[in-house]
Amino acid sequence: MSATFTIGGLPDRTITYQEREYLFFSGTAYLGLPQNPAFQQLLADQISCYGTVFGSSRNGNLQLSIYEEAEAKLAATVGSDTALTLSSGMMAGQAVVNLLQAQQTAFVYGPKAHPAIWNGPNVSIPSVRFSDWTAQLPDQLQKMTPGPVAILVNSIEAVRSEYYSFDWVDDLPTDRPITLVIDDSHGLGVLNNGRGIWPQVAQKPNVNLIVTASTAKAMGLPGGVIFGNLETLNKLRGTAFFGACSPIPPVYLAAYLQAGTLYEEGWDKLRQNLILAERLLVPTGLFTHAKGYPVFFTEQDDLYPFLLERDVFIYSFAYPTATDRANSRIVISAFHELADIQKLAECVYAYCF
Template sequence: MQQNFNFLTSPLANKIVAKGDEYLYFGGTAYLGIPQNSNFIKLYTEGIALYGLNNGTSRGNNVQLGVYNEAETFAANRFGAEAALITSSGYLAAKLTVRLRLHGHCGEIRYAPNTHPALWLNGSPENYLDFAQWSKEIVTEINGSKSKDWVLLSNSMNNLYPEIYDFSFIKNFSTNKNITLIIDDSHGIGLLNGGNSVLQSLPKSTNVEIIVVASMAKALGLDAGVVLGSTKSISKLKQSDEFYGASPPAAAGLYAFVQAQDIYRSSYKKLQENVKIFKQQLANKNEWHFVDDFPVFLSKQPAIMQRLLEKKILISSFPYPDRNGENLNRIVLSSWHSETDILQLVAAL
């Protein structure tokens, strides 16, 4: 049974107040602690002073704030792409990319397991394989098919279990196939490959075009979305009705993003220190599932949420993807946790 909490955030982001009590909190997706980082908030405030609270005009307006193009150029360089497009949300970034690339597409479309709904075109794609098995089977299918054009859609990782996906299989496609690979990196951007994105680990292949979409609202702490790809693809996306007509994210946040690279680096370092401390202190690692350098720990103990709740520690616990299924009990570490917080958690376990 899922237990829901409506809470007011206390001054310290690692703690929340719910039902009149204060809880040490290990959940959410603010992996780098940016939403409560005082130095980042200072930069955001500077951005508000420069650009105001929001920008309700579209990117097609004849008068534009230069910070949008600046942030897109910066994001492309930062994450290893030729070009970038920034939208008001990761969901919009994914939807406009999928709509433009898949509507009217005459080739074959395939979804990897657990692909995020933002990448779905029509309804839920059924795929019950694990990623490793799927990657083997998709290479066999494509290479053995008469179809030349393919679009593959996938997350960069499964943040719930967790698992970071291996895309080395794309080197094995026949060179006479034209393949577009669209990857949702929402939980990886700012964390994978030393604090960068999935792009840095992907093999290059002349017949595989890679487009990465991501929410910037998780590790990066911004209410925005980004698309990373070739100059040609990004230019085409910028001509879409969705991009042309939609209001962009707050310029103040993008100003902070561009200025905050030292903050991101130090927050990433702190997060990795927290992950190391927690892994070293875990008494029985067989009761947990986790991967190196990612701050999510899935518990195999069904009653752990209630047991920790009694000790005023609140973790992530909800059923997914089946809302009527068993709860996934996960401990999520953040840069805002102190060593004292982690040791208190370990003692409670």
């Protein structure tokens, strides 16, 4: 198991541990917003207005307009009818799951579905490849008792850097109501020019599409969001689960509303970094990598200590539970410089050759 580094500040393109500096190629700050001084200044500028937290229910008799303004922008960016923010991606997923449970819905899970959209601690998660699972799905649905069904999946295989096709949605049966829940935590802000998975999924009359996501990754905001139609999100807002949740701190949404240029710059910088990383790393044959996605996965777990000796720190720890195998992957971010990627590649070449 990989040793744990404990440091005294937010990781940036480098970290310092025991007086030694390492290039940092881990985390999920794909657009580099938490480390961006301009984004930090936006937060500082707004904190006198919004404070550090809004300790109230979103259903209370005092409302802050910043929530509806930010949710309208999020929905417009993604392409959904509306959006609803919560305090975390886990809360977003569980709010949806709780609503579906109350509606007596049968649950069908896709491979490696994120725990945020589990309806209990012991759900049955298929171990087959995603494409094989989707091929079997029509038969599985055919054998189920008539009634509403929820299909719950991830938008991407973020650990192993593999895209999922959603063409199978077109072939879903039309004889029953289906709710398709997609956890887009690793896609929002990255996939489809930052719009996430929403525009990639076909709309069908009997399929109610709900997308949940953490905003604490590419978006750089400590919270979560649900995208869907107005009827569904109004039902969610009326639940005790949502009413009892603390909301995302409003200062972050105020900064988000003013950070459009910073998100565009982050996306452009990430794309430039990925062009170089793909040109240098893919030919080694060492990595599984979805073109245009900022993760390079390897089965060679001993790459981690090799790079660490050369002052390069990459992702390598057991996930999602402590008993799982350590996943080794390189994460590229907008905060990296081209020279950082060149140094990384030189070290990877030394490992390979």
